[in-house]
Amino acid sequence: MNWQNATSKAIIHLHVNGETQEVVVRNADTLLSTLREKLGLTGAKRSCENGDCGACTVLINGEPSHSCLSLAVEVVNLPITTIEGLLDSPVRTAFIDKWAIQCGFCTPGFIVNGHALLTNHPNAKEEIVEEWLQSNICRCTGYQEIKDAVNSLIVENDDSINKTHPRLSK
């Protein structure tokens, strides 16, 4: 690897939503800005850019990840799924059914995270749901409906869950 001939830009291949896309990036570009500004995938939202809000969540290798906290060059060769790749996700439908949307800004991040949660833990207990959903903030504070939407898809749903506010419970 000869660093002296390298530059601060790169032509990379990103595997997004099952398709391989060639894109020219600055090494300094985050995955979030690359998705939004280079690939036209604006579902992941830009908000805090600090890992605090979850509005930019995408799946990297199946795991929820803040796309504002990855460089695009870090994730070449890894499968990336954005909200645009989850049109068939039952979580999306559950959000509509349970009225889990107000202004909608946080919704893509919550759906992507909720999709990964239910894929990894179809029988998730309340503790796991809480832990995962705490990664996302809803400024419209629709936490209860969001939790209802996720819980409605949990196999063997238990009525005792879903009683507390995901971000403010101790």
Place this chain on the structure above:
Amino acid sequence: MISFDFMYFQPSSITETIDMYNGVHEQGEKAMYISGGTEFITFARTNKVYADVIIDSKGIPECNVLEMRNDDVVIGAAVSLNKITNSNLFPFLGATVKQIADHTSRNKITIGGNINSELIYKESVLPLLLVDARVKVVKGTDVRVVSLKSLFDRKMKLSPGELLLQIIIDSSYIELPYISLKRTKFSKVGYPVVSVAAILKENQLRVAFSGVCDYPFRSDEIEAILNDSTIPIVDRIDKVLGNLPSSIVDDLQGSREYRSFVLKNVLLDVMEEMEMGE
């Protein structure tokens, strides 16, 4: 947006990584290692850090190890906090790092990045200081294994170009009783107002703190006070407050008075849970 440009490499061996760092350094440019890269990205966006070349250690196999090797738990510096918790190899560390940041961030934040963080918290250091963890570091052709304690004084004291490869923990610590308590300002996710980890070895309590002073610490004096069963627990805790290694942090997360109030209560919980009565 990160305003400055840099070169980015993800070498696949230790030799390649070190050679690259040295080559960049010899040209008078600034190279920087990253593991998860989250601190680099957030600091770079706000111009708190600069580098000409970023060397990503995620591609080095030694930095991705997470296994039991003979009588040791070996954890690569580039292993994410969630992988450590999910592996259940060392539950005390798993429980402590599970309290850092939020679940999504913990998929990216690594133990090497947390230990070497420029922030004051570095909560994963707490259990590691208590279990006499060792670290494997490399500089040039020199690979050495030393106690974490010898390299950690308020922060990691790695020399320029030195790379943390692995954390090594003696498995005899795995079964010991432990507790890890974190208190934040108002939600479960957040930097600690107070974070305390404790383990009981041979009836002696070992305790480490984050969020109290502006660096994480373990202190012999404080442990001697907490283990002195001739004094009532509340008096021991009062005495601890007078023997902290530096002044209590006073900032927007919590005033000095609030932090000391929370610390007292957390220590009471620790003493009760670990059955450290008179």
